[in-house]
Amino acid sequence: MTAVAPAPARRTLRNPRAMARWGVVLALVALILFGWARYDNFLSEYNILSFLRYNSMFALIALGMCFVIITGGIDLSVGGVAALGSVVAAYASGYGLAAGVAAGTGAGLLAGLINGLVVTRLKIAPFIATLAMMLAAYGTALLLAGNQSVSVSWDTAFITFGQNDFLGFPIPAWVMLAAFVIGWVVLEHRPIGRRILAVGGSEDASRLMGLSVETILTGVYMASGALAGLAGVILAAQFGAGQPTEGVGWELFAIASVVVGGTLLTGGVGSVAATFAGAMLLALLFNVLNFENGKGWISLSAYWQSVIRGAFLLLFVLIQARIATGEEDD
Amino acid sequence: MALVAMHGIRKAFNAVPALVDASLEIEPGEVMALVGQNGAGKSTMIKILTGAYRRDEGTLTFDGRPVDFPNPGAAQDAGISTIYQEINLVPHRSVAENVFLGREPTRLGFIDWRRMNREAEAALARFNVSVDVQAPLSTFNAATRQMVAIARAVSRKARLVVMDESTSSLDEREVATLFDTIRTLKRDGVSVLFVSHRLDELYAVCDRVTIMRDGATIGVHPMSAITKMDLVTAMLGRALAAAEHRLHDAPPHKAGAPIVEAAGLARGRRLRDVDLAVHSGEVVALAGLLGSGRTETARVLFGADRPEAGSLKLDGRDVAFGEPSEAIEAGFGFLSEDRKIEGIIPDMSVAENLTLALMPRLAKAGVIDRAAQREVVNRFIRRLGIKLASPDQKIRELSGGNQQKVLLARWLAMNPRLLIVDEPTRGIDVGAKADVLTMIRELAGAGLGVVMVSSELEEIISLADRVTVLSDGRSVRDLHAGEIDETSIMAAMASDVPTTGAPHG
Numbered sequence: 045m046t047a048v049a050p051a052p053a054r055r056t057l058r059n060p061r062a063m064a065r066w067g068v069v070l071a072l073v074a075l076i077l078f079g080w081a082r083y084d085n086f087l088s089e090y091n092i093l094s095f096l097r098y099n100s101m102f103a104l105i106a107l108g109m110c111f112v113i114i115t116g117g118i119d120l121s122v123g124g125v126a127a128l129g130s131v132v133a134a135y136a137s138g139y140g141l142a143a144g145v146a147a148g149t150g151a152g153l154l155a156g157l158i159n160g161l162v163v164t165r166l167k168i169a170p171f172i173a174t175l176a177m178m179l180a181a182y183g184t185a186l187l188l189a190g191n192q193s194v195s196v197s198w199d200t201a202f203i204t205f206g207q208n209d210f211l212g213f214p215i216p217a218w219v220m221l222a223a224f225v226i227g228w229v230v231l232e233h234r235p236i237g238r239r240i241l242a243v244g245g246s247e248d249a250s251r252l253m254g255l256s257v258e259t260i261l262t263g264v265y266m267a268s269g270a271l272a273g274l275a276g277v278i279l280a281a282q283f284g285a286g287q288p289t290e291g292v293g294w295e296l297f298a299i300a301s302v303v304v305g306g307t308l309l310t311g312g313v314g315s316v317a318a319t320f321a322g323a324m325l326l327a328l329l330f331n332v333l334n335f336e337n338g339k340g341w342i343s344l345s346a347y348w349q350s351v352i353r354g355a356f357l358l359l360f361v362l363i364q365a366r367i368a369t370g371e372e373d374d
Numbered sequence: 375m376a377l378v379a380m381h382g383i384r385k386a387f388n389a390v391p392a393l394v395d396a397s398l399e400i401e402p403g404e405v406m407a408l409v410g411q412n413g414a415g416k417s418t419m420i421k422i423l424t425g426a427y428r429r430d431e432g433t434l435t436f437d438g439r440p441v442d443f444p445n446p447g448a449a450q451d452a453g454i455s456t457i458y459q460e461i462n463l464v465p466h467r468s469v470a471e472n473v474f475l476g477r478e479p480t481r482l483g484f485i486d487w488r489r490m491n492r493e494a495e496a497a498l499a500r501f502n503v504s505v506d507v508q509a510p511l512s513t514f515n516a517a518t519r520q521m522v523a524i525a526r527a528v529s530r531k532a533r534l535v536v537m538d539e540s541t542s543s544l545d546e547r548e549v550a551t552l553f554d555t556i557r558t559l560k561r562d563g564v565s566v567l568f569v570s571h572r573l574d575e576l577y578a579v580c581d582r583v584t585i586m587r588d589g590a591t592i593g594v595h596p597m598s599a600i601t602k603m604d605l606v607t608a609m610l611g612r613a614l615a616a617a618e619h620r621l622h623d624a625p626p627h628k629a630g631a632p633i634v635e636a637a638g639l640a641r642g643r644r645l646r647d648v649d650l651a652v653h654s655g656e657v658v659a660l661a662g663l664l665g666s667g668r669t670e671t672a673r674v675l676f677g678a679d680r681p682e683a684g685s686l687k688l689d690g691r692d693v694a695f696g697e698p699s700e701a702i703e704a705g706f707g708f709l710s711e712d713r714k715i716e717g718i719i720p721d722m723s724v725a726e727n728l729t730l731a732l733m734p735r736l737a738k739a740g741v742i743d744r745a746a747q748r749e750v751v752n753r754f755i756r757r758l759g760i761k762l763a764s765p766d767q768k769i770r771e772l773s774g775g776n777q778q779k780v781l782l783a784r785w786l787a788m789n790p791r792l793l794i795v796d797e798p799t800r801g802i803d804v805g806a807k808a809d810v811l812t813m814i815r816e817l818a819g820a821g822l823g824v825v826m827v828s829s830e831l832e833e834i835i836s837l838a839d840r841v842t843v844l845s846d847g848r849s850v851r852d853l854h855a856g857e858i859d860e861t862s863i864m865a866a867m868a869s870d871v872p873t874t875g876a877p878h879g
Binding site for chain 1: 424426445446447449450451456458462463464465466467471475476478480483484485526
């Protein structure tokens with residue numbers, strides 16, 4: 045039996061998912077060039093660094109979401125978990141930087157563990173399980189915070205985690221880059237990464253092949269929770285307060301980043317690098333709209349910006365879907 | 375001492391017993407056949423042995439020790455490798471990843487891709503399969519995927535390899551390669567549990583046979599001491615004899631006017647030049663090796679793919695189906711090869727599955743007429759002898775044979791003029807097989823045109839009025855009644871096969 049064996053180079057070109065991934069990179073580059081050509085300070089050090097500092101939170105959440113979506117699940121709780129993480133971190137910040145980071149991330153990890161157990165042991169659909177966790181996390185955050193924002197300790201080094209630079213680069217951006225590099229290595233080069241992809245591709249087959257599906261799924265939700273908690277830590281450190289009402293809509297940003305990166309919502313296929321590009325693309329769109337407002341030609345309210353982002357997202361996913369089906373007809 | 379000893383096994387699903395008193399013993403280095411009708415409990419038995427199900431009662435010892443595998447991983451670690459009936463691999467992942475999933479070779483904790491790809495290639499080379507192991511599994515056909523599953527199981531250095539219907543998607547050469555492997559395993563002292571509906575295969579490769587019926591083990595015999603007839607009789611009782619009788623008693627057909635005439639159909643590399651005609655009341659079999667273009671022809675006929683060249687005539691008029699819905703409109707039905715993926719909706723009821731295509735006709739002002747639906751469902755359940763607890767049962771709870779009958783009923787309810795059936799008896803037991811074939815024969819007798827794609831010569835010979843033989847994407851011969859026998863079909867199939875490389879993949 046001889047099977048069709050296209051040359052490796054051609055395979056990439058013929059693979060619609062790979063094309064979608066290149067699409068997001070191309071769009072990102074195009075948007076950067078557009079901004080550079082149109083706005084004076086677009087590529088200024090200040091804009092780049094503050095962009096990375098602020099958007100590192102969203103990118104971290106998108107990374108966790110990428111893993112969850114690869115398994116065929118979804119994590120709607122990330123916004124609430126980030127809010128909870130920021131409150132817990134703010135309270136713990138008095139004990140020092142490490143305590144604040146560990147407490148906020150740990151709160152997220154715990155929420156993720158519960159998500160994972162509810163999904164795997166109680167067999168509740170991820171959509172419902174994490175929706176419940178979103179409500180629970182916001183509720184817990186508000187209870188802990190007494191319905192107001194919680195100031196972080198200014199006596200410890202905690203705020204440096206959000207506000208300082210390291211080697212001329214914002215610390216949150218370093219954290220984000222480290223997380224993505226680790227995420228990429230895990231997914232592409234560690235056995236567990238291939239198993240996560242396998243579980244997403246076919247849970248039944250994976251189970252019959254001897255994989256511990258429940259453990260893998262629980263681990264993925266824990267990772268997503270921990271990353272959301274970490275995003276909450278950055279939120280608290282950056283703005284000096286734990287914010288129990290922040291994070292609304294973050295899950296949608298994360299899902300959009302993952303989808304724009306060509307990851308299948310049905311699971312089994314996904315890319316960490318493309319998710320990064322997707323998160324940067326969506327964030328940059330906001331940045332560009334801000335600059336456009338600054339030019340004074342038009343004045344778009346935040347609401348209009350949201351509409352434009354929605355339309356852009358739809359358009360992008362539509363184009364990707366066209367590319368994918370066009371290829372499959374081949 | 376037996377490697378595997380299972381005794382007094384009981385298992386029930388939702389209080390419906392699947393196994394009542396099943397036993398199985400396999401000696402080291404022995405190839406044991408496990409046979410029985412669908413629903414006899416073979417698959418359940420295997421899944422208990424391999425840790426996919428937990429037994430309710432009974433004892434299981436492996437290598438002399440009582441064991442209770444909590445999950446398939448535990449059974450694999452103990453040395454039991456399984457190739458399941460439905461190919462259980464991950465389509466999006468590469469061939470190499472599928473072979474090594476769960477035990478990837480690593481260096482310093484990182485996957486050693488080069489070693490993994492090299493070893494996957496070597497594992498497949500044992501079966502004369504040469505593929506790009508880095509390509510996603512989904513880019514390969516069922517036979518290749520099956521070989522990947524086999525390579526995965528065998529490369530684990532297991533003490534027992536379980537093969538549940540592993541040959542159902544393989545062609546004869548691949549089966550021969552598999553048998554060689556089984557003999558090698560046997561020589562190395564590895565035991566094999568072999569499940570197949572093809573009796574010839576059992577005689578070719580097995581030492582002993584365990585026969586199951588209605589959830590119980592009813593006999594264990596050396597293969598050399600039991601005749602085929604006795605084996606079948608033990609499996610089915612007298613059911614088969616009656617079914618065979620019906621099949622041969624069917625009145626000789628009278629072909630009517632042509633329904634479809636296709637000439638020069640071509641699409642891609644798989645379908646190069648196929649002529650085909652089907653008259654009403656006629657069963658036309660498409661014969662050929664795997665990859666010879668049989669399924670591709672069927673898909674083009676049904677409008678699932680567009681031909682790149684060639685003409686298609688319906689009732690003498692040129693027609694081009696853009697989509698299956700247009701073919702359905704014209705009175706075509708298509709029973710696909712892959713029940714699980716393209717046919718059934720597992721979590722919907724039998725009644726809903728059966729009337730899925732019929733829904734628009736059952737609706738009155740947009741509302742499904744439940745009484746009419748029930749009437750249709752009951753009629754076909756009776757007519758096809760579908761065995762079920764209730765029409766509201768989920769279809770996934772039915773045996774493969776009964777699922778196939780429901781799918782057949784789905785199309786029959788549409789009152790089609792032409793029915794295309796792709797491997798109608800794949801993975802279903804001998805009894806249900808006879809039922810399905812008899813049904814097809816009767817339908818043709820009532821004026822339906824049937825195109826049957828089949829790998830089983832026996833099936834073709836017993837059923838077809840005419841055989842169109844395909845080879846390498848071309849129709850190479852048309853055999854008419856009187857010329858249809860094993861020799862002539864095989865000769866035609868082999869007529870155009872290149873000697874180097876294979877025509878399919």
